[in-house]
Amino acid sequence: MQWSTLIVFLVLFVFVTALGFIAAHWRKGDLNQLHEWGLGGRRFGTLVTWFLMGGDLYTAYTFIAVPALVFGAGAIGFFAVPYTIVAYPIVFAVLPRLWYVAHKHNYVTGADFVRGRYDSPLLALLVALTGILATMPYIALQLVGMEVVISALGFPMSGWAADLPLLVAFVILAAFTYTSGLRAPALIAIVKDSLVYITVIAAVVIIPMQLGGFGKIFAAVPPAKVLLAVPTGQSLGMYSAFATLALGSALALFVYPHVLTGVLAAKNPRTLTRNMAFLPAYSLVLGLLALLGFMALAVGVDKVPQYAPFFKQYANNFAVPALLMHSFPGWFVGVGFAAIVIGALVPAAIMSIAASNLWTRSIYRAYINPSCTEAQEASQAKLASLVVKFGALVFVLIMPATYAIQFQLLGGIWIIQILPALVFGLYTRWFHRYALALGWLGGMGVGTLIAAHLKFASSIYPLHAFGYAIPGYAALYSLILNIAIAVVLTVVLRLLGVAGGQDQTVPGDYHATRPA
Amino acid sequence: MTTRHSSSGIHPRLWWRLLLLVPIVATLWVPWYNHREPTFIGIPFLYWYLLLWVPLSSVCSAVVYFKTRDLA
Numbered sequence: 001m002q003w004s005t006l007i008v009f010l011v012l013f014v015f016v017t018a019l020g021f022i023a024a025h026w027r028k029g030d031l032n033q034l035h036e037w038g039l040g041g042r043r044f045g046t047l048v049t050w051f052l053m054g055g056d057l058y059t060a061y062t063f064i065a066v067p068a069l070v071f072g073a074g075a076i077g078f079f080a081v082p083y084t085i086v087a088y089p090i091v092f093a094v095l096p097r098l099w100y101v102a103h104k105h106n107y108v109t110g111a112d113f114v115r116g117r118y119d120s121p122l123l124a125l126l127v128a129l130t131g132i133l134a135t136m137p138y139i140a141l142q143l144v145g146m147e148v149v150i151s152a153l154g155f156p157m158s159g160w161a162a163d164l165p166l167l168v169a170f171v172i173l174a175a176f177t178y179t180s181g182l183r184a185p186a187l188i189a190i191v192k193d194s195l196v197y198i199t200v201i202a203a204v205v206i207i208p209m210q211l212g213g214f215g216k217i218f219a220a221v222p223p224a225k226v227l228l229a230v231p232t233g234q235s236l237g238m239y240s241a242f243a244t245l246a247l248g249s250a251l252a253l254f255v256y257p258h259v260l261t262g263v264l265a266a267k268n269p270r271t272l273t274r275n276m277a278f279l280p281a282y283s284l285v286l287g288l289l290a291l292l293g294f295m296a297l298a299v300g301v302d303k304v305p306q307y308a309p310f311f312k313q314y315a316n317n318f319a320v321p322a323l324l325m326h327s328f329p330g331w332f333v334g335v336g337f338a339a340i341v342i343g344a345l346v347p348a349a350i351m352s353i354a355a356s357n358l359w360t361r362s363i364y365r366a367y368i369n370p371s372c373t374e375a376q377e378a379s380q381a382k383l384a385s386l387v388v389k390f391g392a393l394v395f396v397l398i399m400p401a402t403y404a405i406q407f408q409l410l411g412g413i414w415i416i417q418i419l420p421a422l423v424f425g426l427y428t429r430w431f432h433r434y435a436l437a438l439g440w441l442g443g444m445g446v447g448t449l450i451a452a453h454l455k456f457a458s459s460i461y462p463l464h465a466f467g468y469a470i471p472g473y474a475a476l477y478s479l480i481l482n483i484a485i486a487v488v489l490t491v492v493l494r495l496l497g498v499a500g501g502q503d504q505t506v507p508g509d510y511h512a513t514r515p516a
Numbered sequence: 517m518t519t520r521h522s523s524s525g526i527h528p529r530l531w532w533r534l535l536l537l538v539p540i541v542a543t544l545w546v547p548w549y550n551h552r553e554p555t556f557i558g559i560p561f562l563y564w565y566l567l568l569w570v571p572l573s574s575v576c577s578a579v580v581y582f583k584t585r586d587l588a
Contacts, residue, residue, distance in 0.1 A: 075550075081566045082543035085573045089536035092577055215558025226560055228550050239546040247544060270585060277578040283570045291563065 008334025020176030060145025070293025074225025111362035119501025128362035139392035257354035356384035435489035443482030539573035
């Protein structure tokens, strides 16, 4: 560790922390109201929405987890690029409908919508619980990213002192989220993105120059890692794994509570659709960062003796920090490390806010205290944001972290199960509420069993069908089961004449009202 | 003006939305791009092809935005 690294890092970190607290006064609103604290007053325009959605989509996942997978497993890690390409067109087509209906009925979460649409507190509860549960491993991924970088700054890696820096970062995160709500990460995201762009541009220009160009970099990568394994007579190889990881992750992404929060905080749907054309700028950053995994391989950072203890502790997740330390002067490493840590803080804040909106609206007010005041509601949300972050810490402690990306993939397996209720519900009332609930149960059960069967160390399940092995992302397989159950049981329940409940919404709520 | 969900069905210009499917298909069909050649500044095809689709998908979204923005 160099002093220059530590000083630059600390200066940037203190600056951002101050910004987090100042944010409470930005576009001032009454932070004792849930939609002010948790949705920033629904007033964010195109630019702030862009930073906010970028802030919650590109995270320690982008900086640490994806390059680590490329470093360790090669081409398969690049699935993250089609994942983010595929996600935006889907968001573009689907989520404006949610914005309209949520705005009309003052829904703050996806669960609010499901409750109104299906007249089913049960289904809304399942959606809310799934959102809270799935957010925890995703926040855990952010904590792992912070931990890896903070340890690289030279803090001890074992004993009680090892946890201290992470704890400090964690407390600061919790404190400014509590006081400023969604305004804090929105404001910090602007600084974060500047740091990220500086770091990434420097890295993809300077490191290949140091290594003699991309040709030399890829020549140094073992051939088996450069391309995906081609299908054989018995197996679809890596092809199906790659495509299902990308599609499954994209489908999971846009039902995450924090993404829906970003959507609902926009001031109008045009702000959203316009952003779908701009947001891919982040995908480019993600793709370039993924290439850092290959650069780390070409350098052989894991064979540098001084990094050996870090790789022993954090496995492949240390690839990018090691590459930065190997390639740049101390002060610039400080900039890069600050980019990664702040890039983890911002989404962790947004995710915990989203999960606490869910808790407050869809569980606390629905089941525990239906007559609560607005102030009680907001203070419940603030407390819940703390609880969710501690839940995330539990995941960090109990899950193996050879590849940090497993946290996010596990979250995906869970969150994707609410897609039928939420997304199909934006288009049709055909599905029966109990069929959706049982479909959820099936998908959730099987998805979790697969993840446990793979010992939470992988999310690729080799499905055997038609004499082929079709390795694919467990989230997608369990979603297909979920939908199949929902379809079959809807038919059965309708034949039996089981009541479907009263729909609170009408077709006109799902798009702009215009004169006939 | 026409309503979007009038009795005559969806607005004809909403068919532009099918353009949103193009980047999805182009980046999920692996056999099209799982090759080393042709390389670009030393980067194998797999990687630069997928990266190229980032701006291309932006263009698709932008076209759909401008064609349908008064309808959404």
